[in-house]
Structures are given as C-alpha cells and as structure tokens.
Amino acid sequence: MRRIKPKYINELAALLLTAALLAAGLYQAGIALMPGRDDFGSTWGDFLQEDRDSIDVLFFGSSMVYCDVCPGVIYDESGLTSYVMAGPEQTMPVTLAYVRETLRTQSPEAIVVELTGLFFDEYTGFSKVNVCYMPFGLNRIRAARACEKGLMTTALFPLYDFHSEVFPEPGVEPPYQHPDARMLAGYTPVDGRETMGEPWERTFTTQFGDSVYSRSRSALEEIAALCERKDVRLICYFAPCYNQVPALWRENVVGSLDGALDLSDLGEVIGADKSADWYDVLHFNQKGAARFSAWWASYLTEQGVAHTHDCDQALWQQRADYFRAGR
C-alpha cells in the first residue's frame, strides 16, 4: 500500500483545522451580529435560561399568542408556570420544530397550540426571525426546510443575512429589546389601540391554498403524535379576534380535533371591551391579554392541569407582580 507523504498529512490537518476554526468563527460572528430580540416572538435566548423541566404549560402559535397570553398573569391566577414560544405569522411546520426543540429541555403537562397558523402560507415574511433564533441543530434545519427557498442558507450560515449589522443604518436602534425581558416569559405587551382599518370587520383576509392547509394539518398531526408519545396534553384553539377564520373552516378543524376550542368570540364572553381591551382586529392589548390569560388560568385548572414542576418561585412571583400593577 502506498504511504501518504507526511507533508500531505500536515496540509490536510492544517486544512481541516482551518475549516473547523473558520466555521466556528463565522457561526459565532453570525450569532453575535444578530440583533437582540426578546419579544415579538423569537424568545429562544430567554427561554433557554429557564430552569430545566420547570414549565407546566407551553403556548405555541403566532402573534395571536405572544400578544394575548401572559404567563405572569397565569401564574398569578393559578400558580401554573407557562411560557409562550410563538413567532410572527408562524406556520404550523415551524411550530412543530418549536415543539420538538422545547421538549428537549422542558416536560410540560400541557401544550397549547393556536390554530390560525394552519392557514399561514409558507412565506410569511417572518421566517428568518422565527427560524434563525432557534438553537443550532436538527430542529432548526427542519424548521428552515419548512420555510421558503433560500432560508436554509441563513439558518446554516447566519452571517448571510445578519452581517448587515456590521454596517447598521445610521440612527436605527437595535430592534425588539425589552428592558425587562426576563419578566415576559415570551409574552409581548402592546399598549393602546390601533385605529387603522376601522371599522373592524369579522373577515379573514389571509389567502391560502389547499396545499398550505394539508401541509399545516400534517404538521399538527405530528405535534399531536409527539404529545401522545411524551404523555403531554395537547390543547388547540382558535384565538379570540375580529379578523376571524370563516366559521365553516373553524367548525371543520375543531370538529376533527379532540378537545379543540373555538374561542373566536371569547372576547365578548370575558368582557373584553372593543375600545379598551383590543389593540387591533387580531390582538389584545395588555389589558385584554390580562383578561384572556386569567381565562386560561381558570380553564387549565378546570381541565386538571396542575403545577407539578419545581421552579424558581422567586422569579415567577416577580413575573406575577410585574403584571399585577397594570391589570
């Protein structure tokens, strides 16, 4: 057998070492240059700081979750620890990747999935935000695969998109950083009332095709199967809103899922005032979110979801106190 010359072995070793250091350096540079983000979804950085196996309930979905569900209020009302892991216009396949990734560090009693995401198309304009803040690994790659073409490049090589931070536009503040991020547990508080689009109509404006729904549906079925395997209760719901998914679609979806809830009109039931508790046609403001979160606390308790996990009680009490003042 021919012996490989030592100089080639040196070269190969140097090449591999350079490639490894370069890959690590470029990846870290990409991470370092990504704008800090701890609300409006993409809360992975904060989520991963939570104690392992300390969350009772995990909420997933879109802005209709991260603007509407406040874990601080839920804890205050029920003692249940919860976390919102939602992203803007997040599609169901990405939610599936989120569920898989969160279950690596948490073992919740229940997983709650908002269902409007069933009708979000592959390209939502927010895929980069939803995917590229995920921890690096198989689930991040799965999420990128479920998104528009080209996102894989950014998912694997964050500098591809985020090296723009080397040259930020003059005068532009770093986006989406909340001063009390740890208190939010994934929730994004919005204040006031958006007057655009008045009068609010009960019409669903999102366009989608059959392939979108069937893809989303199979992702939801995978979430259900995963929950069953992990012995986690799955609760699905349509969020309260004015821009509602048509009643027939909601009926079809809810009718085909065990324990699914249509809460589209819940706003009026829980006393949410159109002029004071809604931010816009889709989202509660902070006051409305407090009402809705209190409803969740009550509902989850009624359903027998109990606080069974060890958690940092001081932190959770801080979270409850943080939101109590504004309610």
Added chain:
Amino acid sequence: MTFTSFSYFLFLPLVAILWYSLPGQSRKWMLLASSYLFYGWTSPAFALLLLATSLLSYCAAILIERGGERKRAYLTLACLIHFGALFVFKYLNFFFGAFTGGRALLSVGLPVGISFFTFAVTGYLFDVYRGKLSAERALLDYALFVAFFPCLLAGPIGRAREFLPQMKSDPRFDMTTVKTGFLRFLYGLFQKLVIADTVGIAVNLAYSGQLPRGMWFVIVLLYPLEIYFDFAGYSNMAIGSALALGFRVTENFTAPYLSVSVRSFWKKWHISLTSWFREYLYFPLGGSREGKTRTYMNILIVFAVSGLWHGAAVTYLVWGLLNGLLQVFELLLEPKLGPMRDKARQTMIGKTVAALLGAGVTYVLIAVTFVFFRASDVVQALDVLRASLLEASLHPFDLRMTDRQLLVMLVCLGVGTIFDVLKTMGWQPRHLARTVTPYYLAAAALIFAAALFGVYGEGFDMQSFVYFKY
C-alpha cells in the same frame, strides 16, 4: 453559475478532486461535462451555441490548414459566421433600434461570455491561418479549450497556443500550484465582495440620482476602483480556478493604476483583450510601421473597436475613442515631455515626484473616460463631468455609507493597493503557498473578511460582475 455563488464553492473543489483522481481520458470528459454544466447552469439553451462554436471552429481550423490557396476564403467564412453570431446577439438590436426609434428585433438575451469565447476561437483561427499553430485534431482537447469553465464567462481570453500544450501535457497534482490557485481565488473573492461591491454601493446610488450633485467628483474618482477590483477580482478567481486544476492562463491585470501614462495603463489593463487587439487588429493594420499618421489612425481604430466590443452603445464608442485620443496626444507630446521626464528622473526626489504625478494624472484621465463607460448615455456622462468640475463640494459629505463602512472601504482599498505594489515588486501568491501556517492564516483571513464585510445576502444588492454583460 457564478464564481461568487455557494454552488461554485462546492463545484470547484469537487471538479478539482475528480480531475486529479480520474484516469486518462475520462478526466477530460469530466472536465468538459463540468464546463458545460457550469455554462448551462442558468441558460442551458446557450450551451448549444457554445457547442456549435466549438465544432465550427474545430472544422474551420482543419480546413484552413489544408486549404492551400483557399485558406483565406475559409478563414473569412469562419470569421463571418463567428462574428456574425456575435453581431446578431450583441449588436443587431442596437443597429435596428437606431433606425426604428429604439425597437428591438430580437427578444433573445445576450449569451454570457459570447464576446470572450468568440475572440478565443477567432484568435485560434488566425493563428492557424498564419501557421503559428497547427489545427488541433483532438476534438476533446479543443472543446475543452473553448469551454474551459474558469475562463468561459468573462475571460481572461484564452490563447490556444498556451492552453492546448498544457492540456496535452496532462497536468498532474502539484500541492503548491493548487494552493496558489485557491488563494488567488479567495483574494479575487475579497476584491469583488469587499472592495468593488462596497465602492459600488456609492457609485450605483450616485448614478441613480440619490447622492448630492456636489459628490459627483468623488464618484468619478471612485468608479475606476470599482471596475478594477470587480474585474481584477473576477480575473483572479478565474486564474485561481484554472491553477487549482493545474492550468496557467494569461494574466489580465498588472497594477494598472500605478501606470504613469495612458499608454502604459493599456499594457496593464485587461491584458488578454488588449493583446488580442494588438496581435489580430493593430499589427495587421500596420501597427506603428507605416508612419506617424497611420499609427495614430490605427490606435484610434483599435480603441474604437475595443469600445464597441464592450457594448453596442455610443457611450462605449466615445470611451474607446477617448482612450485612443489620449494615447495619440501622449505620442504627440512625447518629444517635449520625454526629455523633461528623463531630467526629473535623475534625482530620487524627482523620480518619485514624476512617478506620483504621472500616476495621478493618468488616474484622473482614465477616471474621466470611465464616466462614459458607466453612464447610461452621453448626456448623463456630460452632466456628470459638468457637475464634477463646476459643482464639486464635500459639504455635505454624503456617500450613504456609515463611518464604519467608509473605514472598511478605505482599509480594504489600502490592502488591495499594497498587494498591487507587492506584485510589481515581484511577490507572488506562490511564495505564500509554499508555507503551511501563514498560508492557512491568509486564506482564513480572506474568507472571514469577505464573510463579514462583503456585500451579499439579504438586504444587500450583490452586484453581478461588470464584465458579465460583454
């Protein structure tokens, strides 16, 4: 596929591995298939044009060689066909539009690289006609000469007499050559993504009317840097890719902006094209042997044709003629300037001042001609020159770049200039390729700089290579 695409970053090493590991003829077939894959990646239909060009020129060369008294007729016919194809794709709409108020006759796009491979094959046919080269009988070798992917899209324009002997010598793996190739490729990537495209941001903003008119003189001085680092970057990537496969191709640039006259600039700028014109147009016209007036006329003809080679537009013609005129003026002034220059060069200070002054004046003159190269029409070019002369102002200094961006641009321009100076002093990337640690550090630094400071990805408009449209 372009040199700056992710697919090419995988393609080149893969082809190199196969090239050095496959036996005999199979590796040549692999290289040919790879070249057609590379060319047909975005527009497969044009690969047929490349194939037709190869087959036609292959047969034409054999006919010319065997043609005896009819060889001139064969050469004329072959050139008519090759230049005819170039005319149809590149110039027909221009001339048709000139008589019909801008209407287009053909809706087919320009096949990428047609100007380059047409010149490569016609140069080969001229060489065969003149008996400088035997007609190639090995079709595979010849097809590889025409379609060799590193030089296919934008040169350097290949010379059969340089390429074919290398193909016959069957290049074997040489670590230093391969390492040199990859390092040159990375340096070209750095020149393109970091320097040219960063400068290009300001230039493009200016030409789309988004910068204050007072900044035009800065843009006029910046554009030559963009086009140089763009095309030199491309050429380095092409030469580097060829070297990675063990082939040496013509150098395209040798620090042109260090030239002290327009004439010497043109000996260092786009060398593969200027040498083609010198050999196949300027010399046949009589070169400088037929008296001064004829020499001046020949220079003007060559540069007018060179301008039109770049594109079917009046601006390119003006650009070419201006460069020709500047050289004619230099020749006319030479009897007066020459002795002054020689006198100045007698002292160290005088030599330095003459070099700096010569380089500065040459750069400004070249920059002025490039305004016609870049502008959309002559009216815009004249407006740019008028604003540069009469409205120049640094207040407000607005290139739409952050301070950090400006700093990076200036530092990288400095790095690019230092490399050019080192090159003129005899330093070669090959010297670095013989080392291990310094080589990999340099390679990593280039990749890291391109990744961090380069213009690419979302939010950035990655510029295609300037010379892709020619």
